Amino acid sequence: MTTATIDRQSRGTAPRAGLMTSFKRSWDKHWYAWAMVAPVVIVIGVLVLYPLGYGAYLSFTNANEMTVAKNIGPVHIPASYDIVGFDNYWKIISGQDGDFYPRLIWTVTWTVTCVAFTYAIGMGMALLLNRPVRFRLFYRLSLILPWAIPAFVSVFAWRLMLNSQYGVFNSMITQVGLPAQDWLGTPFAQKVAVIMVNVWAGVPFMMVALLGGMQSVPQELYEAAEMDGASPWQRFLNITLPGLRPVSNTVILLGVIWTFNMFPIIFLLLGQNNSGDTDILVTYAYRKAFTGVSDYSGAASYGMVILAILLVFSTFYRRYQAKTEQA
Amino acid sequence: MRRGISAVAMAAAIVLGATACGGSSDNKSTGDAAKDPAGVSGDITYWDTSDATNEAPVYQSLIKDFMAKYPKIKVKYVNVPFSDVENKFKTAAQSGKGAPDVVRADVGLIPEYASNHYIAPLDGTAALKDTGDFTQGPLNTTKYEGKTYGVPSVTDTLGLLYNKELFAKAGITKPPTTWDEFISVSKTIKDKTGVTGTYVNPDTYFLMPLLFGEGTDLADAAAKKITINSPEAVKAVTKAKEIYDTSSAKVDFASAYDNMQTSFKNGKVAMLIQGPWSVSDDISGSAFKGKESNLGYAPVPAGSTGKPQAPTGGHDLAVYQGSKNLDASYLFTEFMTSSASQVTIATKTGTLPTRTSAYTPAVTADPKIAGFKSIMDTARPRVALAQVGSLFTPLQQQYVKILQGQVSVQAGLDAAASEFATLLPGFTK
Numbered sequence: 074m075t076t077a078t079i080d081r082q083s084r085g086t087a088p089r090a091g092l093m094t095s096f097k098r099s100w101d102k103h104w105y106a107w108a109m110v111a112p113v114v115i116v117i118g119v120l121v122l123y124p125l126g127y128g129a130y131l132s133f134t135n136a137n138e139m140t141v142a143k144n145i146g147p148v149h150i151p152a153s154y155d156i157v158g159f160d161n162y163w164k165i166i167s168g169q170d171g172d173f174y175p176r177l178i179w180t181v182t183w184t185v186t187c188v189a190f191t192y193a194i195g196m197g198m199a200l201l202l203n204r205p206v207r208f209r210l211f212y213r214l215s216l217i218l219p220w221a222i223p224a225f226v227s228v229f230a231w232r233l234m235l236n237s238q239y240g241v242f243n244s245m246i247t248q249v250g251l252p253a254q255d256w257l258g259t260p261f262a263q264k265v266a267v268i269m270v271n272v273w274a275g276v277p278f279m280m281v282a283l284l285g286g287m288q289s290v291p292q293e294l295y296e297a298a299e300m301d302g303a304s305p306w307q308r309f310l311n312i313t314l315p316g317l318r319p320v321s322n323t324v325i326l327l328g329v330i331w332t333f334n335m336f337p338i339i340f341l342l343l344g345q346n347n348s349g350d351t352d353i354l355v356t357y358a359y360r361k362a363f364t365g366v367s368d369y370s371g372a373a374s375y376g377m378v379i380l381a382i383l384l385v386f387s388t389f390y391r392r393y394q395a396k397t398e399q400a
Numbered sequence: 401m402r403r404g405i406s407a408v409a410m411a412a413a414i415v416l417g418a419t420a421c422g423g424s425s426d427n428k429s430t431g432d433a434a435k436d437p438a439g440v441s442g443d444i445t446y447w448d449t450s451d452a453t454n455e456a457p458v459y460q461s462l463i464k465d466f467m468a469k470y471p472k473i474k475v476k477y478v479n480v481p482f483s484d485v486e487n488k489f490k491t492a493a494q495s496g497k498g499a500p501d502v503v504r505a506d507v508g509l510i511p512e513y514a515s516n517h518y519i520a521p522l523d524g525t526a527a528l529k530d531t532g533d534f535t536q537g538p539l540n541t542t543k544y545e546g547k548t549y550g551v552p553s554v555t556d557t558l559g560l561l562y563n564k565e566l567f568a569k570a571g572i573t574k575p576p577t578t579w580d581e582f583i584s585v586s587k588t589i590k591d592k593t594g595v596t597g598t599y600v601n602p603d604t605y606f607l608m609p610l611l612f613g614e615g616t617d618l619a620d621a622a623a624k625k626i627t628i629n630s631p632e633a634v635k636a637v638t639k640a641k642e643i644y645d646t647s648s649a650k651v652d653f654a655s656a657y658d659n660m661q662t663s664f665k666n667g668k669v670a671m672l673i674q675g676p677w678s679v680s681d682d683i684s685g686s687a688f689k690g691k692e693s694n695l696g697y698a699p700v701p702a703g704s705t706g707k708p709q710a711p712t713g714g715h716d717l718a719v720y721q722g723s724k725n726l727d728a729s730y731l732f733t734e735f736m737t738s739s740a741s742q743v744t745i746a747t748k749t750g751t752l753p754t755r756t757s758a759y760t761p762a763v764t765a766d767p768k769i770a771g772f773k774s775i776m777d778t779a780r781p782r783v784a785l786a787q788v789g790s791l792f793t794p795l796q797q798q799y800v801k802i803l804q805g806q807v808s809v810q811a812g813l814d815a816a817a818s819e820f821a822t823l824l825p826g827f828t829k
Contacts, residue, residue, distance in 0.1 A: 138490070138494075138516060139515065139516065139786065141494075143494070143516070143517055144496070145493065145494075145496065145517055145518060145720075145721045145722040146520070146720075146721040146722035146723065146726075147721070148517045148721055150517065232654060232655065233655075235654070236652060236654075236655050236658075236659065237650065237652040237655075237659075238650070238652055238659050238662075238663070239659065239662060255650070255652065257652065257653060257654035257655075258652070258653060258804075259804065260806075263654075342654070343653075343654050344653070344654045344655065344656075345603070345796065346602045346603055346653045346654070346656055346796065346800055347653060347654070347797070347800055348797050348798075348800040348801045348804070348806065349797040360793060363487050364789060364790055364792075364793045365512070365787055365788070365789030365790025365791065365792070365793065365823075366512065366786060366787050366789070366790045366823070367490070
């Protein structure tokens with residue numbers, strides 16, 4: 074106690090060290106730590122911060138493939154694009170480009186629907202598998218399978234199964250006398266199909282995470298509740314759900330971010346001959362950047378807008394979460 | 401303090417070590433290839449986009465012959481899927497890292513590559529030899545703003561493929577020559593045999609014969625005018641919609657190409673607008689297996705201009721402008737497009753050569769090549785614009801909406817035209 078007081082006094086009375094001096098002192102003391110984190114800082118800088126910064130810069134220009142600088146062999150052409158300020162963002166936010174709001178509405182619908190379904194189904198399956206059943210390990214492993222298959226493989230398998238003329242679904246339902254469906258035909262059917270495939274692919278993760286959460290809920294609580302005569306539904310509502318809250322909050326946050334940016338399912342399931350109604354923001358931005366003459370600035374501003382939306386969502390979600398956890 | 405310095409040195413070493421990897425290059429250009437071809441040496445990479453199982457071995461064996469002829473040049477063969485090559489090449493070409501020296505480019509990509517300076521002008525280099533021997537259509541696809549940026553390797557166009565047996569059953573003696581006849585023939589076939597007339601491919605490339613048939617295109621490069629919503633284009637797309645409504649099997653938009661092929665080769669539809677690349681697949685189906693003569697070839701039907709016209713397709717070889725071994729690349733391009741190589745490619749893969757001298761009796765003995773050779777006269781180049789690849793996306797989306805009946809022809813094409821206007825600065829609607 075005494076030493077602490079003396080320390081505080083001596084620090085208080087000492088002349089204030091300059092920024093350089095304090096940096097130097099900290100360097101002398103902690104140089105080892107700096108050296109240890111240096112590789113990580115460099116890798117993150119090269120792989121994340123630099124592209125992010127460059128993307129942000131491009132979003133304030135009108136750069137496209139024709140106007141960027143080129144140094145190819147004997148050809149040296151300086152960049153001919155200009156800084157246009159917030160012009161790209163204005164075009165997006167004001168709805169001038171005509172695509173942003175339809176794409177945003179569908180992206181949000183898609184995200185909410187997919188996360189709600191994957192969470193609900195994942196929860197149901199986790200509940201089933203959390204009880205002593207025979208062949209439990211087998212069920213658990215086989216239900217993880219959709220997660221283990223690379224997305225593009227499963228998406229192509231679904232595309233074959235949903236084929237309106239030669240697919241297995243139509244041959245099954247025509248067998249029982251129902252009319253064949255055009256599963257990937259109209260925009261509405263396409264939307265249902267992509268949600269279905271994404272739910273199928275997303276359930277295992279939810280299931281595994283929630284199952285892990287359930288197993289960490291203390292068994293004594295259930296026993297005590299049973300003693301008090303709580304019904305299974307009451308036990309689920311008042312023990313399982315609150316016990317799962319930390320896990321749920323995390324998986325829902327992850328689910329939202331992943332689904333919002335779920336590229337392969339939408340891009341690969343529908344092929345190129347579609348009306349564009351099923352494009353979410355990321356696939357739309359991809360088309361801007363990678364079809365024909367690349368529109369770098371347009372795609373970059375979409376990227377920044379997507380990032381902003383997700384940042385805002387995550388911040389508010391964390392805040393809401395902190396509030397509910399305190400309560 | 402000494403320990404601090406050593407840590408700085410360590411960090412610096414990591415940074416320098418990471419950046420040093422990208423720096424090496426072997427820049428040796430040994431004289432003019434045209435003057436002393438045997439003296440040229442170096443390593444080059446070739447990106448091929450031919451079919452990896454059926455066609456690639458032929459190209460690989462030709463590369464072996466090339467290396468035997470020029471022992472100082474080493475060629476690395478890379479097969480890149482046709483659907484990926486545009487983005488892969490553009491990315492690599494821009495950064496200069498991992499770009500090939502020679503690339504096989506779809507004829508429609510030449511203006512885009514050339515306007516961005518990715519590929520080198522070839523006039524006066526060793527790559528172009530006996531240009532008078534090339535047929536005019538394919539040679540035209542290599543030109544951009546007066547310079548030659550590619551060497552034609554193989555060519556193709558769209559034609560009308562039909563099932564002769566079904567035609568005979570329906571009592572039809574000759575393939576339709578106009579789109580109206582196409583619709584009435586479909587009806588006759590449906591009535592007499594129960595087989596559907598055609599399967600419309602909703603890809604916009606297959607819309608080109610209809611647009612050309614009305615004498616129009618996506619845009620007019622010379623007049624700087626967008627023509628996709630011109631009265632002619634509206635007429636063409638209205639006809640396409642009519643064919644879709646009256647004569648086509650139900651189209652599965654997500655798997656259109658595969659379903660179209662399966663339907664035709666198994667005799668479930670009688671006619672297709674298709675290119676020579678599909679024939680080897682056609683003759684593997686029950687309708688044509690063992691009776692290849694059942695497959696009929698005809699020019700695409702004509703529109704109101706009365707002249708059947710289809711887009712010139714095929715591939716050109718192009719040389720990357722930033723190649724470290726331009727001379728070796730020129731020689732390689734020349735070798736692969738020479739008459740002898742084209743004969744080998746044609747006889748082994750059934751693709752159409754671009755040199756007149758390569759149509760030897762052995763080559764034209766192939767019914768597929770013979771069938772399409774006469775159709776090649778109907779081929780015309782597409783509008784040579786750098787942005788042509790970008791134009792297909794909005795048109796595709798509107799075309800799907802038009803076919804599905806979500807928008808009218810005029811409204812869909814007007815919407816496509818406004819998108820075109822943002823992609824083509826300086827063009828009028």
